[in-house]
Amino acid sequence: QKEVEQDPGPLSVPEGAIVSLNCTYSNSAFQYFMWYRQYSRKGPELLMYTYSSGNKEDGRFTAQVDKSSKYISLFIRDSQPSDSATYLCAMSGGRGRQLTFGSGTQLTVLP
Amino acid sequence: GAVVSQHPSWVICKSGTSVKIECRSLDFQATTMFWYRQFPKQSLMLMATSNEGSKATYEQGVEKDKFLINHASLTLSTLTVTSAHPEDSSFYICSASGRSYNEQFFGPGTRLTVL
Numbered sequence: 001q002k003e004v005e006q007d008p009g010p011l012s013v014p015e016g017a018i019v020s021l022n023c024t025y026s027n028s029a030f031q032y033f034m035w036y037r038q039y040s041r042k043g044p045e046l047l048m049y050t051y052s053s054g055n056k057e058d059g060r061f062t063a064q065v066d067k068s069s070k071y072i073s074l075f076i077r078d079s080q081p082s083d084s085a086t087y088l089c090a091m092s093g094g095r096g097r098q099l100t101f102g103s104g105t106q107l108t109v110l111p
Numbered sequence: 112g113a114v115v116s117q118h119p120s121w122v123i124c125k126s127g128t129s130v131k132i133e134c135r136s137l138d139f140q141a142t143t144m145f146w147y148r149q150f151p152k153q154s155l156m157l158m159a160t161s162n163e164g165s166k167a168t169y170e171q172g173v174e175k176d177k178f179l180i181n182h183a184s185l186t187l188s189t190l191t192v193t194s195a196h197p198e199d200s201s202f203y204i205c206s207a208s209g210r211s212y213n214e215q216f217f218g219p220g221t222r223l224t225v226l
Contacts, residue, residue, distance in 0.1 A: 032213050043117070043204050043217040044155070051213065088154065090215075096143045096208045099215055103154045 003027050006089055006102025015111050019076040023089035023102045026070065030091040030100070033065050035074045038086045038104070047087075048074060079109045113139045115207050117218035124195055125226055132190045132221045134205030140185035141207035145215065146178070149202045161188055185209075195225045 006023045013019055021035075032051055036044035048063035050056050050072075056063045062075040072091075076083055089102040114137040124130050134144060143162050147155040159175075161167040161182035169175045177199075179191040188207075192199055202222050206215040 034214060036217070041202070041220070041222065043115075043220040044206075046214055046216060049214045095213045098145060098157055098160055099206075101154045 010106040021074040029093040036088040115218040144188040
């Protein structure tokens with residue numbers, strides 16, 4: 001079993017839809033949780049960063065962490081075609097330590 | 112967020128030659144830098160972790176003599192692919208974290224093609 005599980009998709013939604021992306025993990029030592037967006041042939045771009053459990057909102061993006069369930073989510077409201085990319089969840093057990101990535105979910109937002 | 116650059120963005124070389132890729136943190140001091148490779152439609156695979164002024168720590172299965180990593184300053188790390196072969200063709204990405212950050216910030220990646 002992988003330490004971090006993420007549905008690879010592909011996920012296709014109409015423009016304006018709410019998108020829900022999720023990851024589960026098994027290592028209870030993880031404390032830092034991140035979501036990255038990666039466009040084709042580009043490096044990952046940090047979208048959201050959360051420490052421990054709770055919610056964080058930034059514009060159209062909301063990240064949720066439930067450490068008791070070992071489950072994290074990223075919600076995208078009013079999705080746009082420009083949101084079409086691969087979304088990677090990542091987590092680590094400490095500051096500056098290596099990240100463990102999910103496999104990535106490929107999202108397409110149709111105009 | 113912090114900015115990380117990579118150079119070159121794309122390189123083609125002949126089999127048997129060596130290629131150096133640079134990773135720079137532009138607006139912060141990167142105490143730790145990471146090197147990844149990524150194959151098409153796959154997630155990132157960590158190759159090594161380097162702390163400024165120390166030897167890099169390589170992941171299992173990564174040949175340290177083939178992938179030389181130097182992190183000589185708080186803003187620069189280099190990855191040298193020695194005696195490159197076609198199977199080394201891949202997308203190489205660096206990331207960096209610093210004293211002021213818990214997150215890692217990624218560079219734009221370098222596409223290496225070995226003929």
